Amino acid sequence: MDTRFQLNFIVQQDGQLLREAISDWGISKRALTAIKFDGxxxxxxxxxxxxxxQLTKGDQVSIIFPSEEASEGLVAEKGPLKILYEDEALLVIDKPPYMNTIPSREHPAGSVANFVYGYFLEQQIASTVHIVTRLDRDTSGLMCIAKHRHIHHLMSEQQKAGAVHREYEALVHGIVRQAKQSIIAPIGRKETSIIEREVRGDGQFAHTDVTLLKLLSEPQPMSQIRLKLYTGRTHQIRVHMAHIGHPLVGDELYGGSRELLDRQALHCVWLQFVHPLTGENISFSSEIPEQLTPPRN
Structure with a gap:
């Protein structure tokens, strides 16, 4: 059985060259080169x-992409995957905390990528893993994964255009005074660390909107907030909230305390994008886990 990824189109006009139609359909020059030379x-x-x-109106065009090889070092594993949505192009999953998105030196196994690759092999999907929306190890919630390089390309173009929308809920230290606020502050790597980021003048543009949901006084002053990302910088929420004096509960890297929680209190609750093949607006939601549910005062 041919398991290669395939797209089918009906030509809408006479006289167009195949390469022109391929470009109109959003297929990159890099992908076309792979189609021509890699199978x-x-x-x-x-x-x-x-x-x-030269095409004629009504022609049926099938574009068959070559099989993909897994990234070097990616090992297939069987493991828990909470799949909320799946079709021929995409997976949307609900990631638990304490799970890497991709393998690392400290955690070479047990990542989302390991489990998704194992699932792909089991389902005879001839692809490697393409992460569209990434989450930190300790952050939980919604993630989008592309089943093919071309789909990843289309989703990346959406991200650049600001058409992929994500919202999070978090618990932060202290009392957030404003009901709504926008944090627009550039983020870059901290010179003394290979991991930590900070707000700095020469950083990349970053924009986060913050909405206050609830104030908590016990067991200590905290605020439950909802956050909307307009950019996707590394550690953006964590850096921005620490920058305004309200680090995430459990986020020791950016000044939070682990007295109440042993991971940063952050969960992706909402994800929306345009489906790369159908053009349909689709959205997903995820309830915050019980460990992040604020106690009743």
Whole structure:
């Protein structure tokens, strides 16, 4: 059985060259090169054609992408995957805390990528793992994963255009005084660390909106907040909240305390994007886990 990823199109106009149609359909030059030289096929009405072939309205074009090899060092594993949505292009999962998105030197096994790759092999999906929306190890909630390099490309273009929307809920130290606020502050790597980020003048533009949900006085002053990301910088929420004096509960790296929780209190509760193949707006939600549910005062 041919398990290669395939897209099918109906030509809408006469006289267009196949390469022009391929570009209109959002397929990158890099992907086209791989199709031509790495085992893909371009079929028009079931017959293989080259990119200079002239199309006729009503032609059926099949673009068959070459099989993908897994990233070096990625090992397939069977493990827990809470899949909320799946089709031929995408997976949306609900990630638990304490799980890496991709393998690291400290945690080479047990990552989302390990488990997804194992699932792909089990389902005979000829692809490696393409993470669209990444979460830190201790952050839980919604993640989007592309099943193919081309789909990842289309989703990355959406992200650049600001069409992938994510919202989070968090518990932070202290009393947040404003009901709504925008934090617009550039983020860059801290010079003394390979991991830590900070707000700095020469950093990348970063924008986070914060909405206050609830104030808590016990067991210590805290605030439950909802956050909307307009950019996706590394540790953006954690850095921005620490910058305004309200680090996340459990986030020791950025000044939080682990007295109440042994991980940063952050959960991706909402994800919305345009489906890269159908053009449909789709959204997903996830309830915050019980350990992040604020106690009743």
């Amino acid at each position: 893909g096929e371009l079929l028009v009405n079931g017959e293989e054609r080259n990119v200079r072939h």
